[in-house]
Amino acid sequence: MNPKKIEDQEQKTLFGLGEKETLFRLEGFGKKLIEEVQKGEEPKFQMPLRSRSNILYDEGMKFLRIGNKKEERRFVSVGQAKKFMQTIAIANKAKKFISEDLHTSIRGLYYQLKVTLGEDIDEELFSEQSESNELIEDLEVALSVKREDFNLTTDRKGVVAGPLKIMDTFAGEETIIDGTKMGRSGWMIPSDVDNGMEFIDVTAKYVLVIEKDAIWQRLNEDKFWKKENCIIITPKGQASRGTRRLIRKLADKGLPIYAFTDCDAWGWYIYWTIKTGSMNLAYLGRDFAVPEMKFIGVTMKDINNYGFLQKLTINAKEVDLKRAEEMLSYPWINAHKQWIEELKMVLKTKKKLEQDALQGQKLTFVGEYIKKKIEINDLMP
Amino acid sequence: MNPKKIEDQEQKTLFGLGEKETLFRLEGFGKKLIEEVQKGEEPKFQMPLRSRSNILYDEGMKFLRIGNKKEERRFVSVGQAKKFMQTIAIANKAKKFISEDLHTSIRGLYYQLKVTLGEDIDEELFSEQSESNELIEDLEVALSVKREDFNLTTDRKGVVAGPLKIMDTFAGEETIIDGTKMGRSGWMIPSDVDNGMEFIDVTAKYVLVIEKDAIWQRLNEDKFWKKENCIIITPKGQASRGTRRLIRKLADKGLPIYAFTDCDAWGWYIYWTIKTGSMNLAYLGRDFAVPEMKFIGVTMKDINNYGFLQKLTINAKEVDLKRAEEMLSYPWINAHKQWIEELKMVLKTKKKLEQDALQGQKLTFVGEYIKKKIEINDLMP
Numbered sequence: 001m002n003p004k005k006i007e008d009q010e011q012k013t014l015f016g017l018g019e020k021e022t023l024f025r026l027e028g029f030g031k032k033l034i035e036e037v038q039k040g041e042e043p044k045f046q047m048p049l050r051s052r053s054n055i056l057y058d059e060g061m062k063f064l065r066i067g068n069k070k071e072e073r074r075f076v077s078v079g080q081a082k083k084f085m086q087t088i089a090i091a092n093k094a095k096k097f098i099s100e101d102l103h104t105s106i107r108g109l110y111y112q113l114k115v116t117l118g119e120d121i122d123e124e125l126f127s128e129q130s131e132s133n134e135l136i137e138d139l140e141v142a143l144s145v146k147r148e149d150f151n152l153t154t155d156r157k158g159v160v161a162g163p164l165k166i167m168d169t170f171a172g173e174e175t176i177i178d179g180t181k182m183g184r185s186g187w188m189i190p191s192d193v194d195n196g197m198e199f200i201d202v203t204a205k206y207v208l209v210i211e212k213d214a215i216w217q218r219l220n221e222d223k224f225w226k227k228e229n230c231i232i233i234t235p236k237g238q239a240s241r242g243t244r245r246l247i248r249k250l251a252d253k254g255l256p257i258y259a260f261t262d263c264d265a266w267g268w269y270i271y272w273t274i275k276t277g278s279m280n281l282a283y284l285g286r287d288f289a290v291p292e293m294k295f296i297g298v299t300m301k302d303i304n305n306y307g308f309l310q311k312l313t314i315n316a317k318e319v320d321l322k323r324a325e326e327m328l329s330y331p332w333i334n335a336h337k338q339w340i341e342e343l344k345m346v347l348k349t350k351k352k353l354e355q356d357a358l359q360g361q362k363l364t365f366v367g368e369y370i371k372k373k374i375e376i377n378d379l380m381p
Numbered sequence: 382m383n384p385k386k387i388e389d390q391e392q393k394t395l396f397g398l399g400e401k402e403t404l405f406r407l408e409g410f411g412k413k414l415i416e417e418v419q420k421g422e423e424p425k426f427q428m429p430l431r432s433r434s435n436i437l438y439d440e441g442m443k444f445l446r447i448g449n450k451k452e453e454r455r456f457v458s459v460g461q462a463k464k465f466m467q468t469i470a471i472a473n474k475a476k477k478f479i480s481e482d483l484h485t486s487i488r489g490l491y492y493q494l495k496v497t498l499g500e501d502i503d504e505e506l507f508s509e510q511s512e513s514n515e516l517i518e519d520l521e522v523a524l525s526v527k528r529e530d531f532n533l534t535t536d537r538k539g540v541v542a543g544p545l546k547i548m549d550t551f552a553g554e555e556t557i558i559d560g561t562k563m564g565r566s567g568w569m570i571p572s573d574v575d576n577g578m579e580f581i582d583v584t585a586k587y588v589l590v591i592e593k594d595a596i597w598q599r600l601n602e603d604k605f606w607k608k609e610n611c612i613i614i615t616p617k618g619q620a621s622r623g624t625r626r627l628i629r630k631l632a633d634k635g636l637p638i639y640a641f642t643d644c645d646a647w648g649w650y651i652y653w654t655i656k657t658g659s660m661n662l663a664y665l666g667r668d669f670a671v672p673e674m675k676f677i678g679v680t681m682k683d684i685n686n687y688g689f690l691q692k693l694t695i696n697a698k699e700v701d702l703k704r705a706e707e708m709l710s711y712p713w714i715n716a717h718k719q720w721i722e723e724l725k726m727v728l729k730t731k732k733k734l735e736q737d738a739l740q741g742q743k744l745t746f747v748g749e750y751i752k753k754k755i756e757i758n759d760l761m762p
Binding site for chain 1: 485692
C-alpha cells in the first residue's frame with residue numbers, strides 16, 4: 001500500500017463540485033459540440049469505458065476503478081445517433097435544473113425529457129427510463145461530474161446519530177443538524193452530503209457502520225455512541241450513494257471506520273462494497289470507496305470465542321457458499337490470510353451467523369462485543 | 382357512518398399502555414395459568430381468532446377488524462403443547478425486557494429464546510424464527526397488548542418533517558425533536574411512537590402522506606411544509622407500523638390526513654392499507670387505521686385535467702388490472718362512486734400514472750397540484 005497515493009487522490013474528489021464548476025463543464029461540453037458542427041466536423045465525445053474489461057483493482061489505492069480505455073460517442077452513426085441526442089438532452093436538463101436551483105430524481109428527469117422533447121420532435125426520444133439511467137452514467141464519466149452535482153437526487157436509506165454537527169445549507173436556509181439530538185431515532189442520511197453540507201463539529205473517535213437497523217436501534221438505546229464517543233450509521237442493508245459518501249467524508253476527516261455485519265454473503269458484500277467499491281459503481285472510484293475501513297465482525301472465529309454462539313449458527317445457503325468461493329478468488333480479498341481462513345471455515349462448516357445472535361445471552365452484549373474487539377484490535381482488514 | 386362509534390373507540394387505544402399496565406397483563410396471564418395448574422385444571426387461554434373467517438369490515442367504524450370468534454390454546458393437547466410452551470416463553474421474555482427497560486427486535490427475541498431455553502430443556506423449543514413471529518401475534522391479541530409495548534422494535538422506514546415538536550423520552554433522556562429543523566433530510570420515524578413520545582406542539586394544518594421518497598424530497602426542497610403549514614411524511618412505499626401509528630396519532634389530534642400516491646396497484650394498496658388497515662394486521666384494529674384519510678391523487682381523471690399527463694401514462698401491468706378488479710369487489714371501496722369510476726377507467730384504458738409524472742412540465746408543479754386539489758376539495762374518499 002502506498003499512502004501517498006491516497007493522499008494525492010484525496011485532493012481530487014469529484015464530489016460537491018458546486019454549481020459554477022458543474023455548469024462550466026456542461027457548457028464546455030455543449031460548446032465543443034457546437035464548434036465541431038460549425039467547423040463542418042462530426043460532433044463526438046470521448047469517455048472512459050465502463051465495461052468489465054476496463055474495471056481494475058488499484059493495488060496502490062486499494063479500490064475498484066475504471067482503467068484508461070476510452071470509448072467514443074459519435075453523432076454520425078446509425079447505432080449511436082439516438083444515444084448521442086439523448087445524452088445531450090440530459091445534459092441540457094441538468095443545466096436547467098442547476099440554473100433553477102431545483103433537484104429531482106432520475107425518474108423526474110425522465111418525465112421532463114418525455115414532455116419537453118416531445119414538443120420539438122416527432123419521434124419519442126425516450127420510451128423507457130432504463131435508457132436515461134445508462135446515459136446519466138455516461139455523462140457522469142464523460143464530464144467527471146457526479147449525478148448529485150447535476151441536481152439529481154438518489155434513493156435514501158441510511159440513518160446516522162452521534163457526536164457530529166452538520167451545517168446544512170439547503171433551499172436558501174441554514175440548519176444545524178446535531179447528531180446527539182435525535183432521540184430514539186436518527187437523522188435520515190440525505191441523498192447529497194456534499195453540496196452545501198459541511199461538518200462543523202465532529203468530536204467522535206470513530207465511526208461504526210452497522211448493517212442492520214435493528215442492531216442500530218439496540219446500540220442507540222444503549223447510548224453506545226455517547227459512551228464510546230462514536231458515530232453510529234446503519235446503511236440498512238446495502239449502502240445508498242449518500243451513505244457511502246458520508247462514510248468516505250468521515251474517513252477523510254481522519255476517523256477510523258469500523259464495519260459490523262452479519263457473517264454471511266450479504267453482510268460481506270455490504271462490507272466490501274463500501275470498502276473497495278463495486279464493479280457497477282467502479283466508475284465513481286475513490287469518492288465511493290473506503291479502503292481504510294476495518295471489519296469488526298461477525299466472524300466465524302467468534303463461534304470459538306463465544307461459546308453461546310455455537311448453537312446460534314444457521315445453515316449457510318447456496319448463495320452464501322457460492323459467494324464465499326467467489327470472494328476467495330478476488331485478489332483484494334485473498335491477499336489477507338484472515339479472510340482466507342474465515343471463508344474456508346464457511347465452506348467447511350456450511351454455517352453462517354447473524355449479528356442479532358450476539359443478543360442471545362443478554363441484549364447489551366452487542367455493545368460489549370464491539371468495544372472489546374476495538375480495544376484488543378481484533379479486527380480484519 | 383357513525384362518528385359516535387369512532388369517538389368511543391378513540392378512548393380505547395391499546396397503544397402505549399406503558400410499563401405498569403403491560404407488566405400487569407403479562408403477570409395476570411401467568412398467574413391464571415399457575416392457578417389452573419394448582420387447582421389441578423388444564424392450563425389454557427382464549428384469544429380472538431385471526432383467520433380470514435373472523436376478519437370483517439366494520440361498517441360503522443370504517444376499518445378492518447377481527448370479529449368475535451375465539452380460539453383456545455390448550456396445554457394438554459398433542460398438537461398444541463409445544464405452541465403453548467413457546468407462547469409462555471415469549472411472554473416471559475417480554476416481561477424480562479420490560480423489567481430491564483431494554484428493547485430488541487423479534488430476531489433478537491428469537492435468539493434469546495434459543496439460548497436461555499436451551500439451558501433448561503433438552504428439546505429445541507424454537508428452530509425457526511417464523512414460529513416466534515406467529516406467537517407474538519397470538520400474545521398481542523390474547524392480552525390486547527401491542528408488540529411495541531412488549532419492548533419489541535419493528536422495522537423503520539418512513540421519514541417526517543414539518544411543524545411538529547415531539548418530546549422524546551428515551552433511554553433516560555429527554556430530547557425535543559423539531560420537525561422544522563431537519564434541513565435537507567428528515568427525522569426517521571421510529572419504531573415506537575407511543576411510549577415516551579408526546580407531541581408538544583403541532584401547529585400544522587394538515588398531514589400529507591407521500592408514497593415516494595423522491596417526491597417527498599422534491600416537496601421538502603420547495604419548503605412545501607413551511608408554505609402550506611403541513612407535516613410531510615413519506616412511508617417510502619408500504620407504511621411501517623411506526624409510520625401508521627404516527628399518522629393515526631396525528632389524525633387523533635384532529636389534523637386532516639391526505640394521501641398522495643401513484644395511480645397504480647401498489648399506490649392504491651398503500652392508501653387503503655393506511656386507511657382501513659389490511660387483512661393481515663386486522664387484529665390491530667383502529668390503532669392502525671385512519672378511516673378519516675382522504676385521497677388527493679394521482680387519479681385517472683387527472684389525465685383529462687392536465688393535458689401534459691396524456692403522454693406520460695404507462696401501460697398497466699397484469700397485477701394492476703387484477704388489483705383494480707379486486708378493489709371493485711370490496712364493499713368499502715365500491716361504496717364510493719368516484720372509486721368505481723377510477724377503477725373502471727383503469728380497466729378500460731389499461732393505463733397507469735406515477736406521481737413523478739407531475740414534474741414533467743416543471744418540477745415545482747407537484748406542490749401546486751396538491752395545493753389546488755386541497756383548495757377546491759377535489760379529493761376522493
